Amino acid sequence: MIAWLDFADGEHRTACPACSRGKRDKTLGITIDAGKGVAHCFRCSFTETLRDDTSAMRRAPALVKPNPAKHETLSDYGRALWAACQPLIGTMGEQYLVHRRCVVPPGDLRFHPALPHKPSGTSGPALVGLVTDAKTGAPLTLHRTWITPTGKAQLDPPRMLLGNHRKQGGVIRLWPDEYVTHGLAIAEGTETALSLAHAYQPVWACIDAGNLAEMPVLAGVEVLVIAADNDPAGHAAARACASRWSAAGAAVRVTRQAANDLNDALCEVAA
Template identity: 30%
Template sequence: MAREASELAGRLAREAEAVCRHYLSNGRREGRYWLVGDVSNTAGRSLFVRLHASSRGAAGKWVDAATGEHGDLLDIIGTTCGLTSFREIAEEARRFLKLPRWQREPRVEIKAMRSRDMTKAARRLFAMAQPLPGTLGETYLANRSIDSPVSADTLRFHPRCFYRPDDTDTIETWPALIAAVTDLDGRITGVHRTWLDPGGFDARRLGKAPIDTPRRAMGDLLGHAVRFGSANDVLAAGEGIETLLSLRTVLPSLPVAAALSANHLATLLWPARLRRLYVALDADAAGINAAKALTTRALDAGIEAIALCPLLEDFNEDLRAYGKGPLREMLLSQLLPEDVVRLMGAGPA
């Protein structure tokens, strides 16, 4: 707000006489000043508005000789127009200056800058992380019955990844599984971090660190995903990394994309030549609604969309509960026959 006020006051000062003629219409110019009775635009000569900067002060500053009050042109706009909040005053000042409405343009610019900065930070973090084999990250996946080779180069491990608890300024470090979020051209746009428990596997937390939010993403996520395998005309998409890696564990030739959340699944982008999309459901309200939204978008684009339904909450639960063989058979029964033939006869994508 302070920056916005300073910027607007400066712009108004460059148009000081025009501002005075409009808002202090009962006054008149005398030399380098605009004289009027008071800040409410009463006729008189008590209030002096400096029209040009000099050694004595900046343009746009005013003093009421009768009361000792002083301020800038934003104060004059607020008083003469009967405005009380800064937002209202700023809107009126922008209207007078013929600028875009208050903060709309700066918000877009700030958001874009933050997005670029976060994307750069995400790329740096992924570059700093180490290959997955032989790390706690590989152990974490194995404890969830996921074969680490299916992760290819998309996953890495960081032994001391920064973690900031919510609503605090403290920094902690925990080992973390680092996943690259990429666009359709393979460019890293963000990363997903799963902080891990260095003390070993805990069945309740499934190996995640004992912190409030052991999973967080950063960077440009909208439409993008953590991708495993090279998708062309067929793709399976879902929310969680472990869910999609469970599909790859039993069907290693199936290209998959983890959108990381229900909201992001609904907005996922797909390859231009895609003709069939399998949507891996999470069996909760948010997951089902996101799958419906993605399915509708795909159908509207002329893409065949087919739901893959787990027996439990998600496919990683199914994998851990029933094992690889039963999960594979369950998935094959939900795929189209032509995809079964192709996936069972091909090597890893």
């Protein structure tokens, strides 16, 4: 499904063949190295791999560099980066969230004034979310979004997770655990979650549809509110999550909107 010949060795971002919302959609990450390739969608978890003997590549065999082992918990680099970030209040991060009609959260979302963006070789202001295991709270990776005061930065891609880190089973705890009593709300993206927060708190961001679909049932949470993205992957993820939580005895509510997500709907109404 992926036209591998269109891409040179290296890292690329493009539209996902499974859940694309248009040519400007860049949720599919592609990495090609010496005749081997892997593609993964950060929204719907679509994957495709390419071996060096695949005829579509039409390349001479080459030695393949071993991939670094994936970190199961946040690396020392990630911990140092998180420690270097600032609280949101009084920063461009707060400006960005207010402009996007988002609630500014008290949890695991911070601001970095000059975060390196490796694909472009530049640095710029960014929101940084700490991704932790939904059940254990163990730090897993960092989710980074490069921003301006009024929108995402003109970088390709504007959002990235740390490479070679586990994200499966992870969430961004936008509200800390102590806020979670009998109820919890979840969404795929940070801005969607912080839009839902106008109506329901606490809220966590699941990063993508795959993580939302697999959100584990948490002991003591009797009510789950799901902010579903309005696309096939979003609907499927919400159904899978709702079914599992309902079977466990929780009351589940799923949002609906004509726009792609709640933040789009909120910004449209505000405009």
